[in-house]
Amino acid sequence: MGTLKAIAHPLRLRLYRSLFVAGVATASQLAEQVDEAVSLVSYHLRKLAEHGLIEEAEPRSADGRERWWQPASEGVSVRDEDFRDAPEQAAAHTAFARLLVDQRSELYRTYLDGRHAWGPEWNRAASDSETTLRLTAAELKRLNEELLALAKKYDDEGRAAEAAGDTEGRENVALHLYGFPFRT
Template sequence: MPEEANTEGPKVRTLDARSLRGLAHPLRMRMLAALRHEGPATASQLAERLGESSGATSYHLRQLAAHGFVEDAPEHGKGRERWWRAVHDGTQFDEKLLYSEDPATRGAADLFVHELATIHTQELSTWLGTAQSWSQDWRRASDISDFTLHLTAEQSLELVRRMHDLINSYRDLPPAEGAETVRFHTHAFPRTGE
């Protein structure tokens, strides 16, 4: 009998001011992304993967745990090794945090969105630098596009939601031969002067 897709959708954590301040650090964001994309790891493994010291990754893992982003993964450990896993599949950012009355929250929100843009840029640069090592099928299946549309704010929001719904409909397909992890970035923002 074929496997059925998960209809519940991904487990997503909506950030509030406190959890945002706990996550809004470049290394913490990279570590959480690594745990989400590559699975459970130790502080030492994350340090090696991210080019950091194990002391730094250990400290930041404890901070992520204190804010509920990661937890122990004892089924992976042997002896004294402490393994960590992400608690959620994704994070939802409420743009109201950018306009908070609290300057610390506004600063954390600004850092968070700018770090996301940096991560997206790094992922795209890595793809461009390694594309020749992938098959022609995978190169053809990749995409770097941009579109300029004339929309109202409501129409833009509707389009964003429809794109998210379409992408999420592929999230839990049964495993297929030849499947790889594929990253989709979406950016939608208004421009003046057009």
């Protein structure tokens, strides 16, 4: 519950996402990205570290005063079954999920507002689609697992190519997939 509360803070979630994209960064670098004071960012980074979400990284410069941070794992996984028997925790889970949706929507709105700057190649590659499927819960679970595995395959290949020096044209790409039941 404490870990969920730690990351379910708007600034902490933005910092975690920025750090995840960067791989490693200092509080100063992250403060610049989120447009907040370094002291405030340092405080929130320490809170994330207290809950095992991030950890100190090997220094990347000779300046011993700089603290470098990195994600402590490959991501955060929050599952409904972790909260099913505790209503107060379920409320925190819902609040966290809503915060994720809000930040993901803001990220996409930022792209939409500035898409002209990306050029035709990126705009043709970007997608916005919705598909309505008729599935069972088991089929939806399997579909989600397969989509995540496919996304991870592409990420692994891209990171390997980048590590080999193939950096031309590579950008961070957000892929948001939602699969949920609804009734009309």
